[in-house]
Amino acid sequence: MPLKVLSVLDAAKIRYYHFKAIIVAGMGIFTDAYDLFCIPLITRLLAHIYYASHNYKIPHPVEASMLAVALLGTMIGQLVFGRLGDRVGRHVYGLALMLMMAGSFGFLLGVGIGGDYPLSATIMSEYANKRMRGAFIAAVFSMQGFGILASSIVTMAVCKIFGHFYPSSQKDPMPNEADIAWRLILMLGALPTALTYYWRMMMPETARYTALVELNVHKAARDMELVLDVPLSQITEDYPFPQNPPSYPLFSKQFFLLHGRDLLACSAAWFLIDIVFYINNLCQIHIYKKYLYDQKDGKTLTAFEAAFEVARLQAIVACYSTIPGYFAAVFLIDRIGRVRIQAGGFLFMAIGYFSIGNIPWKSNTGGLIIFLHSLTYFFANCGPNTTTFIVPAELFPARFRSTCHGIAGAAGKVGAMIGAVGFLMASHDEDPIGHKMTKRMKVVLNVLGGICVAGMAVTMLLTRETMGRSLEENENENQDESVQEASDLNRS
Numbered sequence: 001m002p003l004k005v006l007s008v009l010d011a012a013k014i015r016y017y018h019f020k021a022i023i024v025a026g027m028g029i030f031t032d033a034y035d036l037f038c039i040p041l042i043t044r045l046l047a048h049i050y051y052a053s054h055n056y057k058i059p060h061p062v063e064a065s066m067l068a069v070a071l072l073g074t075m076i077g078q079l080v081f082g083r084l085g086d087r088v089g090r091h092v093y094g095l096a097l098m099l100m101m102a103g104s105f106g107f108l109l110g111v112g113i114g115g116d117y118p119l120s121a122t123i124m125s126e127y128a129n130k131r132m133r134g135a136f137i138a139a140v141f142s143m144q145g146f147g148i149l150a151s152s153i154v155t156m157a158v159c160k161i162f163g164h165f166y167p168s169s170q171k172d173p174m175p176n177e178a179d180i181a182w183r184l185i186l187m188l189g190a191l192p193t194a195l196t197y198y199w200r201m202m203m204p205e206t207a208r209y210t211a212l213v214e215l216n217v218h219k220a221a222r223d224m225e226l227v228l229d230v231p232l233s234q235i236t237e238d239y240p241f242p243q244n245p246p247s248y249p250l251f252s253k254q255f256f257l258l259h260g261r262d263l264l265a266c267s268a269a270w271f272l273i274d275i276v277f278y279i280n281n282l283c284q285i286h287i288y289k290k291y292l293y294d295q296k297d298g299k300t301l302t303a304f305e306a307a308f309e310v311a312r313l314q315a316i317v318a319c320y321s322t323i324p325g326y327f328a329a330v331f332l333i334d335r336i337g338r339v340r341i342q343a344g345g346f347l348f349m350a351i352g353y354f355s356i357g358n359i360p361w362k363s364n365t366g367g368l369i370i371f372l373h374s375l376t377y378f379f380a381n382c383g384p385n386t387t388t389f390i391v392p393a394e395l396f397p398a399r400f401r402s403t404c405h406g407i408a409g410a411a412g413k414v415g416a417m418i419g420a421v422g423f424l425m426a427s428h429d430e431d432p433i434g435h436k437m438t439k440r441m442k443v444v445l446n447v448l449g450g451i452c453v454a455g456m457a458v459t460m461l462l463t464r465e466t467m468g469r470s471l472e473e474n475e476n477e478n479q480d481e482s483v484q485e486a487s488d489l490n491r492s
Helices: 004-011 016-050 060-087 090-102 107-127 133-165 175-188 191-202 207-213 217-228 253-287 303-336 338-358 363-381 384-390 401-426 439-462 471-491
Strands: none
Touching: 004 207, 004 217, 016 060, 016 090, 016 107, 016 133, 016 175, 016 191, 016 303, 060 090, 060 107, 060 401, 090 107, 090 191, 107 133, 107 207, 107 384, 107 401, 133 175, 133 303, 133 384, 175 303, 207 217, 253 303, 253 338, 253 363, 253 384, 253 401, 253 439, 303 338, 303 363, 303 384, 338 363, 338 384, 338 439, 363 384
16 A cells, blocks of 8 residues: 555646756756766867867867766766665755866766766656656756757857957967866856755655655655645555565665666666767767868967857757757657657667768768758657666665666766767777768767667667556566566476
8 A cells, every 4th residue: 555645746736846846956967968068168178278289179088088087977976876865865966966066177077967867866756746757857857958058058158258358369369268268167057056056955855765765654744745735634644654664685686686677777778878879979070070160261260269169069959959859758758658769769869870870971961961960869868868867766666766776877877988988089080171971980870870779679678667657666566577577487
């Protein structure tokens, strides 16, 4: 018999607190995306400060190291804060936000970003009703798209302002001016998080953590009385504690019997999509390279003009491809289910990559290639990039939920490091003009298509559907199936 307070949460109509939770949790994701997607923009400024002797380009080993450090910090943050979220409570979210606000470009910032992922997803999943839980979590994750767009707009604005006060001359702007600019761009990204920090700290602990992990059902009901706007008598339990709470520990034999398949499915899918997603963002500069100008009026672009060009391109792609994909995911996730969206996203991404990798790159095929590449962004976000964030927050028991989400996300960041660093190191002989594709680039795109096929297979074979069921029903279903499997093995 489910607890009354959880049953009321599952059946609740859309209320103000749902939108408040989306904004508060989403601001962390917004800042995550803002900071991570600032990297390709501010590297243009850093190149003019430190690498004038390299034709204003950061060497690939240096760029790869910068990405690896940030991604390593993200991976560690997901593991550490994921576990803290289950051991201490979801309120450690505030510490992750503080690290993001205090950190700068590098490892510490990555730790804060990583810590935000499992906590934001878990908080939203535990506040949402079961009918629209997927849409609510997808709405939180859609803030990633707006973070990408905001990083581009802020970079363009800062570069325009600095370019106005420090107009171009025969020499590039002074390095100290560009140095101020990139730091200002990063600092501005912390403002939305700072503005919502108070709201986050004032939100009560989720009822599921209080009732199912701390075993304080009466406190959970009191906390939710104002949130749900219902009399306390309707959500107060007849018994002060859940009866016979499960006691098996994390990573025990019983844990792997009940949840090992789900953890493997979530981790493998996230690992595969992050290889593709991060390489795709790095490929963007190669796909659209001929639309980026290296010179203006016969002069080499200044640091601010070069960063502006890349930011403008990123903003355009976000508006016509990335953000529409998130909107489509919010609309479809509770209508056709997580498995179909994830498998379909992988399928259409594979078609796009195989097509781009095998179409001759000529002047008359540029529009087709750009269209196909934009579809890979759309179906990544209306597909596995969104669902891999949602599903781990729905499959696991409350006392393991944040930890398992962090493990799956950390597996994704391992894939991101492999993809991003490997791509940068493998693309050192790129075509300098961008009008044709090197053999290595064709191989990379076909490999991405193969990875998407593998992701579709993992989804179809291992991933469970969670649409329309409460979090506790998903957990109980796993237990029932695992017990049945164990019984069948014993009889055989």
